Amino acid sequence: FEIGYFSVSVSNDMNASISPSVYDLGVGAIQPADCQTFSFGLLDFDPEDELCLIVSAHENDPILNPETMCCIAEACFPIPACDDECATVEWFDVVCLDDQWYFEAGSLNNSMTTVGYVEFIYPGVNGLISDISSVGAVAHGDLIAFGDLLSPFTNASSPFCIDIVLHEASPLGELVECCSFQYCLDLPSCGPEEIPGCTDASASNFDPEATFDDGSCSYCIAPALINTNSACGSELDEVCGCNGITYINLCYAINMGGVISWTPGACDSADGTEVVESSGETCPTDVNEDGTTNVSDLLMVLGEFGVNCE
Structure with a gap:
């Protein structure tokens, strides 16, 4: 006989x-020697090695x-393990x-x-960013493949966490949320490589290759202080400038x-001051007679520049 009605229960x-547990096929009755496939939800079942069903066909x-x-x-039938996560x-x-x-x-x-x-x-610089993509119709147990470009205004925090929400589409076209989960990872470096350093050209450690300022700028030379007409004299009271140069006195510095x-x-x-070792003989360029010829000697000569010699 044809089967136009049947019920299913767990034994x-x-x-x-089971939901649904009753199937009224009406005009779609199963004819003798034919086969049809049906699906149902199994609720509150205590997982065992197998599931036993009783089918009453009419x-x-x-x-x-x-x-x-x-x-x-x-x-x-044997029952496979069921994942508690929705994806x-x-x-x-x-x-x-x-x-x-x-x-x-x-x-x-x-x-x-x-x-x-x-x-x-996912997080953006001005708040959460949301985007949605169609994936066709992916049934239970099948693989959902998806991808997207992240917004240029993405807040690339570490770790970067993205909430993924799965929706089913109702017959009216409304989105119905079925489950959601979160996935976190570290975003790779994207864009030109950034080079840290001092980007202020007026700083003593200015780095022309630096692409962003890392706050390391130091300021040793103040051009406004330079006054080559100042009469500093040749008094020897050496000081070491922050630029690693020895000056014969503070006025010169x-x-x-x-x-x-x-x-x-x-x-x-070792700080970069050029030093010329003196030989055992008298060195005519060692003006200050400290045993070496260095910047101090040059500055002493410059200090006397223009003085009439008798």
């Missing part, structure tokens, strides 16, 4: 229920026709495209609905070098 768990609704022909069959991330990759982040991801649909849209929500800080005494040669 090995009294607390479990020619038509037994409530309307108690004398309808029927048969009963029982069958048991399992299989991969999540982020790459740079034209100095902008692009991500591709794939996740298994563990929800009990057919997913039609995926929404992405300020007016000739424009330094804004110094320490008493000559600079250590």
Whole structure:
């Protein structure tokens, strides 16, 4: 006989229920030797090794026709493990495209609905950013593949977390949320490589190759202090300027070098001061007779420049 009505119930768990449990096929009755496929939800089932079902098949609704022909069959099936999460991330990759982040991801649909849209929500510099993409119709257990360009106004915090919301589309076109999950990762460097350093050309440690200022600028030379007409004299009282140059006295350091800080005494040669070792003989270029020819000797000569010699 043809089967126009059947019911399904669980035989090995009294607390479990099936939805739907009754199928009234009407004009779509199953003909002898034919086969049709049906699906149902299994609720409150205590996972065991197998699920046992009882199927009661009738020619038509037994409530309307108690004398309808029927048969009963029982069958048991192995039950696979069920993931508690609504989706399992299989991969999540982020790459740079034209100095902008692009991500591709794939996740298994563990929800009990057919997913039609995926929404992405992530932090932006001015608040949350939301975008949504169509993924067709992905059934339970199938892979959802999706990807998108992140906004140029993305707040690239570390770790970067993106909320992924799976939606099913209703017949009226309304979006119905079925589940959501969050995925976090560290975004790769995107765009030209940034070089830290001092970007202020007036600083003593200005770095012309630096692309962003890291706050390391130091200021040693103040051009406004330089006054080459100042009469500093040749008194020897050496100071070491912040620029690593030894001056014969403080007046020279300020007016000739424009330094804004110094320490008493000559600079250590390791700081960059050019030092010429003196030989055992008298060195005519060692004006201050300190045993070496250095900047101090030159400045002493310059200090006497223009003086009439008798």
